[in-house]
Amino acid sequence: NAGVTQTPKFQVLKTGQSMTLQCAQDMNHEYMSWYRQDPGMGLRLIHYSVGAGITDQGEVPNGYNVSRSTTEDFPLRLLSAAPSQTSVYFCASRGNSNQPQHFGDGTRLSIL
Amino acid sequence: KNQVEQSPQSLIILEGKNCTLQCNYTVSPFSNLRWYKQDTGRGPVSLTIMTFSENTKSNGRYTATLDADTKQSSLHITASQLSDSASYICVVTARTGGFKTIFGAGTRLFVKA
Numbered sequence: 171n172a173g174v175t176q177t178p179k180f181q182v183l184k185t186g187q188s189m190t191l192q193c194a195q196d197m198n199h200e201y202m203s204w205y206r207q208d209p210g211m212g213l214r215l216i217h218y219s220v221g222a223g224i225t226d227q228g229e230v231p232n233g234y235n236v237s238r239s240t241t242e243d244f245p246l247r248l249l250s251a252a253p254s255q256t257s258v259y260f261c262a263s264r265g266n267s268n269q270p271q272h273f274g275d276g277t278r279l280s281i282l
Numbered sequence: 283k284n285q286v287e288q289s290p291q292s293l294i295i296l297e298g299k300n301c302t303l304q305c306n307y308t309v310s311p312f313s314n315l316r317w318y319k320q321d322t323g324r325g326p327v328s329l330t331i332m333t334f335s336e337n338t339k340s341n342g343r344y345t346a347t348l349d350a351d352t353k354q355s356s357l358h359i360t361a362s363q364l365s366d367s368a369s370y371i372c373v374v375t376a377r378t379g380g381f382k383t384i385f386g387a388g389t390r391l392f393v394k395a
Contacts, residue, residue, distance in 0.1 A: 174325070205385075212286065212371070212385030213326075260325050267381050270316060273325030 172196050176261050176274035183251045183281050191246040191277050193261030201264050202244040203228070203271070204236065206257040213260065219244055251281045284309045286374050286386035294392045299362055303389045305355040305372030313377040317346050317357045320369040320388065329357070329370075359391075367393045 177192045195202065203218035215228030219238040233255060235247040244263075248255060258278050262271040286307045295301050307315070314333045318326035330339040330346040332355070339346050343360045359366055372386040 210387055212387050214385075215383070262325070267375075268314075268331075270318075270328030270331060271326075273327070275323070275325050 174261055174263055174272050174274035176259075176277050178277060179275070180278045181280070183248075183279065185251060185253060185281060187251050189248055189251070191248075191259055191261075191279070193244045193246065193274060194242050195244075195261075195263040195272070196242065197263060197265070197272065198241060199263035199265050199272070200241065201267075202238070203262050204234070204244070204246045205260045205262065206230065207260060207276070208257050216246065216259075248279075253281045255279065256281045284374075284376055284382065284384050286372055286384045288370075288372050288386040288389050290389060291387075292390040292392070294394060295362055297362060297364055297393055297395050301359050301362060301391065303357045303359075303370050303372075303391070305357070305374075305386055307353050307355070307372070307374045307384070307386075309353075309374040309376045309384055311377050312350060312353075313375040313381060315346075315348055315355050315375075316373045317344070317355075318371040318373060320371060322368070326371055362391075362393045364393050364395060367391060 174195045200221045204216040205213040214230050217236040219225045225236050258276045260276050261274045264271045289304045316331045317329045320326040332348045345358045348355045369388040369390050371388045376382045
């Protein structure tokens with residue numbers, strides 16, 4: 171019963187590098203989202219998708235891109251990493267709006 | 283501005299004791315309120331959900347209450363266990379054009395033996 175799987179679990183980047191955080195879910199959920207979690211703050215929405223081929227910006231989208239070519243996968247791309255993007259990133263999915271979100275275990279990202 | 287405020291920021295209790303965590307929100311128009319538990323190094327996991335018409339919901343030793351008039355919610359943990367040590371996050375969803383979800387910063391609970 172995998173749920174939401176995120177890879178990698180940890181990553182260290184240098185300023186200016188790019189990378190992709192992977193997220194996959196096996197629950198056939200239409201809605202998927204990416205959040206960042208910073209100390210002392212609530213989770214903030216980066217990008218979300220309501221189905222394959224559809225993506226939209228959340229609260230803090232700058233510096234990040236997403237795509238949704240399949241129902242299962244929702245990768246998050248950092249275009250040119252900056253120290254301000256040091257954070258823990260969570261991917262989540264859910265069915266309809268009355269259902270809870272299922273979260274992955276996060277990717278801990280440090281930008282030097 | 284839609285906000286969710288949680289108190290206290292952190293709490294230390296002895297195993298077996300009860301505790302209550304608070305959540306105040308200014309989210310409007312209100313759709314639902316959830317409490318999540320987040321263990322260290324893991325993603326949040328849903329504990330309860332309450333809509334406007336519900337004022338209490340239980341999940342084992344966890345009981346959530348909601349006062350939609352004062353826009354306050356509480357999470358009561360009964361007979362705490364060491365495994366209750368975690369962050370507890372209050373999440374409120376607003377019924378806007380779509381649905382907007384606002385997360386509180388969480389209360390960090392430490393249960394000591």
